[in-house]
Amino acid sequence: MALWEQAHHPAAGGVVLFSGEVRNNHQGKEVSHLSYEAAEQMANKMIAALLDEAKQRWELQVAIAVHRLGKVSVMETAVVVITAAAHRAEAYAANQYIIDRIKHHVPLWKCEHFVDGERAWGGHCSCKQKSTGNIEP
Amino acid sequence: MITLEFFAGLKDYFPPVMEVRETPEDINSLRRYLIDQQSFAKTLLEQCRFAVDDTFVHEDYPLRQGDLVLVIPPSSGG
Numbered sequence: 638m639a640l641w642e643q644a645h646h647p648a649a650g651g652v653v654l655f656s657g658e659v660r661n662n663h664q665g666k667e668v669s670h671l672s673y674e675a676a677e678q679m680a681n682k683m684i685a686a687l688l689d690e691a692k693q694r695w696e697l698q699v700a701i702a703v704h705r706l707g708k709v710s711v712m713e714t715a716v717v718v719i720t721a722a723a724h725r726a727e728a729y730a731a732n733q734y735i736i737d738r739i740k741h742h743v744p745l746w747k748c749e750h751f752v753d754g755e756r757a758w759g760g761h762c763s764c765k766q767k768s769t770g771n772i773e774p
Numbered sequence: 775m776i777t778l779e780f781f782a783g784l785k786d787y788f789p790p791v792m793e794v795r796e797t798p799e800d801i802n803s804l805r806r807y808l809i810d811q812q813s814f815a816k817t818l819l820e821q822c823r824f825a826v827d828d829t830f831v832h833e834d835y836p837l838r839q840g841d842l843v844l845v846i847p848p849s850s851g852g
Contacts, residue, residue: 657852673851674781674782675781675851676779676781676825676828676844676846678828679825679828679829679844682828704851704852715851715852716851716852736852739851739852740849740850740851740852741849742849743849743851744781744825744844744846744849745849745850745851745852746781746782746783746847746849746850746851747850747851747852748782758782758783758847758850759782759783759847759848759850
């Protein structure tokens with residue numbers, strides 16, 4: 638709610654909020670919860686630079702991204718991206734760009750904890766297969 | 775000597791922080807050194823990126839004494 642209060646701007650006619658939330662299943666397995674870790678200092682720097690880049694590219698009035706670390710339960714929010722622009726097209730495009738970059742480039746990792754006690758790092762991103770890989774610096 | 779920091783699934787194979795006494799020439803040498811140390815982590819290490827001073831570096835980046843190197847598995851945020 639506090640983030641949403643920061644999302645409004647007199648010059649913004651379109652505000653988009655994306656909330657990445659924890660599903661209760663993955664590839665047929667029941668998920669108990671997720672836990673996240675990050676190379677925190679580097680991740681914070683990258684997200685700040687990413688928001689600056691998106692603001693310039695889409696002339697955003699507002700760009701906010703917050704990613705939780707530690708345990709996140711089913712139906713809870715793991716990541717929020719808010720973008721506000723003069724028109725909705727820019728707000729949507731910028732929002733998708735930011736969340737895609739966070740998922741694939743920022744040093745952040747999820748660990749899936751399943752109800753059966755197993756755990757697995759990574760995965761869960763349906764667009765991962767389309768990615769060009771992670772070797773590039 | 776350089777210091778390495780490991781994250782996520784890599785911590786199943788390496789401690790969170792590890793020192794390497796003899797500084798490898800570059801990132802490529804470091805990657806090969808790590809694969810030699812933990813062959814079970816080969817696939818994951820081949821997918822990793824490396825960062826120095828919180829910036830991703832290329833395979834031919836020359837390592838220096840005292841560098842802190844982050845070993846970064848494929849990202850999976852969101």
